[in-house]
Structure formats: structure tokens, C-alpha cells
């Protein structure tokens with residue numbers, strides 16, 4: 001095979017990824033995140049400073065012919081912390097939240113399930129810096145809410161799941177888990193309240209009564225982690241000697257948090273959750289196009305007029321004007337999963353057939369009715 005475990009986002013897929021990026025970007029901006037773009041090529045010194053050059057097994061390492069060594073970014077604490085050190089001088093510079101939407105490289109032993117686990121994948125990663133624990137906690141909650149708003153916009157239900165804090169923290173972190181058999185995590189959740197815990201760290205087991213509401217009995221499910229939030233404490237502030245001057249003149253080290261969201265994995269999870277035997281059913285908010293316009297033989301003129309009208313009104317229309325059979329065009333429209341299919345043919349006369357991807361019901365509408373329906 002030409003491409004193994006690496007992926008090309010072709011025009012339709014990239015349009016979906018761009019929409020996912022936009023939804024996340026909007027929510028991160030709304031809570032004060034500032035977008036940056038950090039390098040993928042990381043000098044060895046940065047990774048040496050935290051000890052991760054030797055301890056992180058997924059790190060791809062590169063030799064330059066200049067004799068210098070580099071890592072490909074598998075996460076960006078090692079880059080963002082020295083950047084923050086330049087930006088944070090006084091408590092007045094805090095809080096600071098920087099994020100990017102960018103590619104990560106990890107030498108995963110098992111790259112599997114396509115874009116759900118790749119060696120090269122895209123992530124939204126945000127890093128925040130705070131004066132004290134209290135301000136960190138405030139922001140942590142804001143990010144959790146922003147994540148839930150964003151998942152809601154893309155029609156995913158993500159369970160906020162307690163998990164271990166990772167190697168450098170004994171605090172719990174939270175993972176955002178979408179129930180699907182295509183995932184790699186097992187979670188225990190309460191059917192009566194929102195309690196949910198990753199089975200890897202759980203003190204509980206299936207059937208235990210819920211430690212939160214005491215009402216439900218814990219159930220088990222397979223899930224895919226689409227995002228997570230971590231309390232990093234002062235681990236990186238210490239490693240990179242980041243200090244700021246506090247109001248009373250003393251030198252303090254900022255508390256740091258990090259917030260990941262796998263954008264490419266999310267695209268795969270949406271497909272896992274939303275498809276039928278004919279293909280994908282994209283939620284409208286991330287669909288590559290709003291409409292697919294299928295024109296059949298003899299209706300080219302009418303299709304041209306409708307296409308012009310719709311695009312002029314701002315609709316995103318994919319016009320299937322290929323010289324293919326109706327059956328092939330309908331099957332491809334279903335496969336691609338665009339939310340609405342419009343058909344013009346000799347049979348529809350000067351009207352248009354409207355069908356939602358998720359339903360079998362068709363309606364005959366005028367062009368004006370199509371436009372009205374789109375804007376309603």
C-alpha cells in the first residue's frame with residue numbers, strides 16, 4: 001500500500017475537518033484563548049529540559065546533518081512554556097491561554113482504526129497559565145463547559161470522565177468520552193447521573209452503586225477519547241524556571257493547565273456514530289456541503305439556474321453533473337452523507353425534489369421554497 005497509517009484529507013474530508021476546527025476555534029476564542037501556531041520541529045534541548053527526551057516512548061527523534069537533534073512535536077508543553085516565559089512578567093499578564101490547531105507526531109505502537117489513532121494526527125491543544133489554583137480551577141470549569149458546547153454543536157454526546165492525571169500529577173484529569181465500540185477505552189458510568197470514570201483507574205467496578213448519586217448501578221461501555229483537560233500544576237513552570245512578579249513584589253510560579261482535543265479523531269468518531277448501510281450521515285454543522293444537487297439528463301439548464309440561485313444565497317452546494325446513471329448518483333450522494341439531496345430531472349418539471357439524507361421522504365418544492373427552507 002502506498003500510504004500506511006498516514007492519511008490524506010481529500011477535498012470533501014478537508015471541508016469537514018475545517019468545520020470541526022471552526023467550531024472548536026469559536027469556543028476557545030469565546031473563553032479568551034488566543035490562537036498561535038507552534039513548530040513541529042522541536043530542538044532536543046527543550047525536551048531535555050523536562051526529561052521527556054528520554055522518557056517519552058512515542059517521541060519521533062530526528063538527526064539533522066548539522067549535528068543537531070530534533071523531535072517531532074508529540075505535544076507542545078516543551079514549546080509553549082518557554083514562549084509563556086517570554087510573555088509573562090507580572091501577575092497583570094495572567095491568566096494567559098494559548099492554543100493551536102496543529103499536527104502531532106507519535107510513534108504509536110499500534111496505529112489503528114484509521115484516523116482514530118494515527119502516528120500523525122491533528123489536535124487542538126490549549127495551555128493556560130494562572131496566578132493561583134483558584135483561578136486555574138475557574139478556567140478549568142470554563143474549558144469543560146466550552147468543550148461540551150462544542151460537542152453539542154457537532155452532535156456528539158461526550159461524557160465527562162474522571163481519569164488519572166498522568167505521569168506528573170496525582171490529581172484527577174477529565175476525559176471527554178464518546179460511547180462507541182470503535183473506541184479503545186472502557187468506562188464505567190451511572191445511568192442515573194453524570195458520574196463516569198475510566199475503568200483503568202477506577203476504584204469502582206461494574207454493578208457498584210454510583211459513588212455520586214448512590215442511586216444508579218454502574219454500567220460499562222466502550223468509548224473513544226475525543227478530548228481531555230489536565231491540571232499540570234507547576235511542573236513545567238519549574239522545569240523552565242517561569243516566574244512572574246506578584247502584586248506584593250514576590251516572585252511566583254504560574255499554575256498551568258492543558259486541554260487537548262483530537263480533531264481528526266473527532267471526524268472519525270462522528271462517522272462511527274452517524275452512518276447507515278448506505279454511508280455517512282454528517283451532522284449539518286460539519287457536513288462538507290449543505291446540499292448535493294443531482295441533475296439528471298435533460299435538466300442541465302434548470303440545474304444551472306438553481307445552482308446559481310443557491311450559491312448566490314450563500315448555500316454550500318455540491319452539484320453532481322457527472323454523466324452517470326441516476327442510481328450511481330443517488331448512491332454516491334448517500335455515501336458522501338451531505339444532509340440534503342436535491343434532484344432536478346425532466347420528471348420534476350420546474351420544481352425540485354428535496355430529500356433529507358436521514359429520511360426516505362421526498363418533497364417537491366419550488367426554488368423559492370428550497371431557499372426558504374434553508375434559511376429557516
Ligand code: ATP
Pocket residue numbers: 075106108115116117118119120121122123225226227228260261262263264265266
Ligand atoms: P489516548 O489515550 O487516546 O492515547 P492521550 O491521552 O495520549 O490519547 P493526549 O495526548 O492528551 O491524549 O491528546 C489529546 C487528544 O488527542 C486525545 O484526547 C485524542 O482525542 C487525540 N489523540 C491522542 N492520540 C491520538 C492519535 N494517536 N491519533 C489520533 N488522535 C489522537
Ligand code: MG
Pocket residue numbers: 175225
Ligand atoms: Mg488518554
